[in-house]
Amino acid sequence: MRDLFDSSVERLFSDLVTADAVLACEGGEWPTELWTAVEASGFTLALVPESLGGAGATWADVCGVLRLAGRFNLPLPLPEAMLANWLLGASGLAAVLGTLSVAARGTLRLENGRVTGAAVDVPWGRHVRHVVAVAAGAAPAVVLLPTEAATVVRTVNTAAEPRDTLKFEAVVPLASAALPTALSADVLKLGGAMMRAAQIAGALETVLAMATTYAGERVQFGKPIGSFQAIQHQIAVLAEHAAASVMSAEAAFAESDDRLARLPVMAAKICASEAAGIGAGVAHAVHGAIGFTHEHALHLTTRRLWSWRSEFGSLTDWSQQLGRALCGAGSQALWPSVTAGVLAAYEETAA
Amino acid sequence: MSIDQFKYSRIPPEAEALRAEVRAFLAEALKDYPAVRRADSWMGFDAEFSRRLGAKGWVGMALPKRHGGGEASPFARYVVIEELLAAGAPVSAHWFADRQSGPQILHYGTDAQKERHLPAICRGEQFFCIGMSEPNSGSDLASIKTRARREGDKWVVNGQKVWTTNAHRSHYMIALVRTGENSKRQEGLSQFIIDLSLPGITIRPIKDLTGAEHFNEVFFDELVLDADAIIGTEGQGWGQVTAELAFERSGPERFLSSIALLHTLIDAVGRSPDALQAKEIGRFAARLVTLRNMSLAVTAQLAAGNNPAWEASVVKDLGAVFEQEIPEVAQLLCELPPTVQGGSDHAQVLAYLTQMAPSFSLRGGTREILRGIIARGLGLR
Numbered sequence: 001m002r003d004l005f006d007s008s009v010e011r012l013f014s015d016l017v018t019a020d021a022v023l024a025c026e027g028g029e030w031p032t033e034l035w036t037a038v039e040a041s042g043f044t045l046a047l048v049p050e051s052l053g054g055a056g057a058t059w060a061d062v063c064g065v066l067r068l069a070g071r072f073n074l075p076l077p078l079p080e081a082m083l084a085n086w087l088l089g090a091s092g093l094a095a096v097l098g099t100l101s102v103a104a105r106g107t108l109r110l111e112n113g114r115v116t117g118a119a120v121d122v123p124w125g126r127h128v129r130h131v132v133a134v135a136a137g138a139a140p141a142v143v144l145l146p147t148e149a150a151t152v153v154r155t156v157n158t159a160a161e162p163r164d165t166l167k168f169e170a171v172v173p174l175a176s177a178a179l180p181t182a183l184s185a186d187v188l189k190l191g192g193a194m195m196r197a198a199q200i201a202g203a204l205e206t207v208l209a210m211a212t213t214y215a216g217e218r219v220q221f222g223k224p225i226g227s228f229q230a231i232q233h234q235i236a237v238l239a240e241h242a243a244a245s246v247m248s249a250e251a252a253f254a255e256s257d258d259r260l261a262r263l264p265v266m267a268a269k270i271c272a273s274e275a276a277g278i279g280a281g282v283a284h285a286v287h288g289a290i291g292f293t294h295e296h297a298l299h300l301t302t303r304r305l306w307s308w309r310s311e312f313g314s315l316t317d318w319s320q321q322l323g324r325a326l327c328g329a330g331s332q333a334l335w336p337s338v339t340a341g342v343l344a345a346y347e348e349t350a351a
Numbered sequence: 352m353s354i355d356q357f358k359y360s361r362i363p364p365e366a367e368a369l370r371a372e373v374r375a376f377l378a379e380a381l382k383d384y385p386a387v388r389r390a391d392s393w394m395g396f397d398a399e400f401s402r403r404l405g406a407k408g409w410v411g412m413a414l415p416k417r418h419g420g421g422e423a424s425p426f427a428r429y430v431v432i433e434e435l436l437a438a439g440a441p442v443s444a445h446w447f448a449d450r451q452s453g454p455q456i457l458h459y460g461t462d463a464q465k466e467r468h469l470p471a472i473c474r475g476e477q478f479f480c481i482g483m484s485e486p487n488s489g490s491d492l493a494s495i496k497t498r499a500r501r502e503g504d505k506w507v508v509n510g511q512k513v514w515t516t517n518a519h520r521s522h523y524m525i526a527l528v529r530t531g532e533n534s535k536r537q538e539g540l541s542q543f544i545i546d547l548s549l550p551g552i553t554i555r556p557i558k559d560l561t562g563a564e565h566f567n568e569v570f571f572d573e574l575v576l577d578a579d580a581i582i583g584t585e586g587q588g589w590g591q592v593t594a595e596l597a598f599e600r601s602g603p604e605r606f607l608s609s610i611a612l613l614h615t616l617i618d619a620v621g622r623s624p625d626a627l628q629a630k631e632i633g634r635f636a637a638r639l640v641t642l643r644n645m646s647l648a649v650t651a652q653l654a655a656g657n658n659p660a661w662e663a664s665v666v667k668d669l670g671a672v673f674e675q676e677i678p679e680v681a682q683l684l685c686e687l688p689p690t691v692q693g694g695s696d697h698a699q700v701l702a703y704l705t706q707m708a709p710s711f712s713l714r715g716g717t718r719e720i721l722r723g724i725i726a727r728g729l730g731l732r
Contacts, residue, residue: 240728243645248640322636339433
């Protein structure tokens with residue numbers, strides 16, 4: 001399934017997700033046609049069980065789709081919609097067609113059948129019809145909320161992607177269910193971190209390709225700048241971090257199934273967040289002044305790297321969680337945690 | 352080369368099954384082994400320990416049974432060596448034979464060479480060192496001058512090797528030596544298995560900056576070798592050496608050299624780290640997880656018969672940066688100055704690894720060489 005997904009998404013994105021299309025979205029447009037095409041391809045339902053009308057794909061099947069979303073600067077909440085529908089399916093709720101995002105942060109509470117509070121940093125919150133969140137309450141609940149019932153405070157990230165605050169006041173959810181016991185209350189943050197890790201990996205593949213091509217073409221001192229060791233070694237470091245990001249994202253997706261693989265996901269977001277800054281920095285250094293212009297396409301990717309590394313938990317946030325868990329478990333637990341890919345002491349406290 | 356070659360590769364269950372036994376053995380064998388000795392990692396030399404591992408079948412374990420090996424999968428061997436390194440076991444005596452010389456003799460050796468060396472390697476009794484660098488040939492390996500000339504059915508060797516780890520306590524060296532004159536420097540090189548007990552060889556240990564003796568200078572003065580000391584094909588030494596590089600550069604020893612310090616750091620910090628301590632320890636763990644996955648991906652490539660030299664360079668360079676950063680950051684996290692006498696385990700391990708760290712981006716290919724290889728793979732050279 002992986003190869004089929006990768007090739008069809010790559011074809012779709014290379015046809016439709018052009019630099020002009022991305023820039024138009026950054027100007028505030030919602031790309032109706034692009035969304036319709038992506039939705040028609042079925043990927044928003046990829047992670048929904050077949051019994052609930054989805055494709056029944058595994059996380060491992062879709063890692064390439066998310067990397068491609070990053071590679072092409074996809075200006076749509078496709079990762080969010082996939083994650084939201086996965087959580088709905090895992091909670092026994094019907095998947096949603098149409099525009100959909102997730103709320104991983106905020107103060108939402110479900111009481112007496114109504115949701116009150118703020119959903120913060122909701123990707124494309126102003127554009128989507130529905131948002132999926134885990135609301136606090138007597139027990140955490142998965143809720144599907146209509147955004148038309150929310151007050152929207154508009155915020156955009158460095159890539160001009162909407163990251164809005166949605167305020168709900170005693171709104172009856174369109175659907176709700178108890179959060180499955182196998183999932184932790186931070187499941188959307190964890191899932192979002194995994195998505196962003198894969199998108200960062202893809203974005204780093206893009207800036208690596210751009211920097212390598214440019215270094216081979218730009219001539220100074222009578223030869224391509226890529227023939228200078230100083231440039232070669234910087235691009236080598238970029239390649240190393242792109243490879244590490246790809247590897248850690250692939251591991252996180254491969255180890256996730258009905259549950260998200262917490263330790264691999266944390267590792268992926270930490271490594272990707274670190275790589276994002278290093279990679280963007282090298283790509284700009286190699287491109288020189290032209291890469292600093294609005295006209296050149298490099299910023300379409302680097303401005304996303306600078307945002308995505310901070311979303312759904314920064315390097316510091318996840319590193320501190322992981323470090324506290326490791327210290328709490330003691331030095332003898334470090335290596336067994338690495339080889340098992342599971343931090344037993346942490347899994348207990350996270351839920 | 353391709354980043355897509357880093358395919359996630361789980362250790363197969365049958366290889367994973369070995370882990371518990373290796374852990375139990377090491378827990379017992381290293382019960383009273385001090386933390387600062389564990390920090391020696393794969394520089395720790397203990398011939399008796401190597402023999403015990405040989406008896407367990409954990410040296411040369413991927414070699415064929417007819418030569419004394421266990422025909423284990425590369426992943427089974429990976430499980431054993433990563434457990435040894437994570438525990439800080441003294442594996443140096445047999446390390447180079449297990450990693451490099453054994454597989455090379457299996458691949459290129461004559462039946463007589465296999466018979467002479469492989470069973471003894473697998474018993475953990477025959478130790479090898481690798482003779483590559485010379486005084487004027489470090490990163491520029493193809494410029495080596497040590498020469499072997501034919502005399503009748505013998506070879507006569509003159510020249511000098513340097514930085515040869517364990518030469519003073521190994522039985523054999525596999526040396527890269529010039530055997531012909533060619534316009535291309537990489538041609539006319541051959542590899543020899545040199546019995547280090549022969550006359551005409553002088554071995555002088557070189558103290559490293561801690562005062563320890565791991566590496567040596569080795570002089571050959573009219574050293575006479577039998578015709579069958581040559582391994583592989585005369586004149587093909589360069590190709591034989593570069594074929595090993597992916598094995599040499601991708602293993603867990605390329606990112607686990609400072610793990611002893613991660614252990615003592617967690618102990619020193621205690622169960623309730625402050626924000627900075629938690630952040631840095633978590634960040635190191637994340638990188639450790641990722642480097643291990645990258646190393647396993649290269650292992651899968653090697654197992655499939657590919658030559659992932661580019662990918663191995665990526666692992667080694669990222670791994671060396673990681674190993675070097677651990678002491679740099681650790682000294683910022685606790686008010687515990689490093690000590691070489693007295694002090695806590697953590698202070699001693701910190702002192703030791705702080706001093707060893709510069710070697711991590713020198714041995715096995717410098718940072719600059721590796722980044723050059725990576726750039727070439729990207730089409731930049």
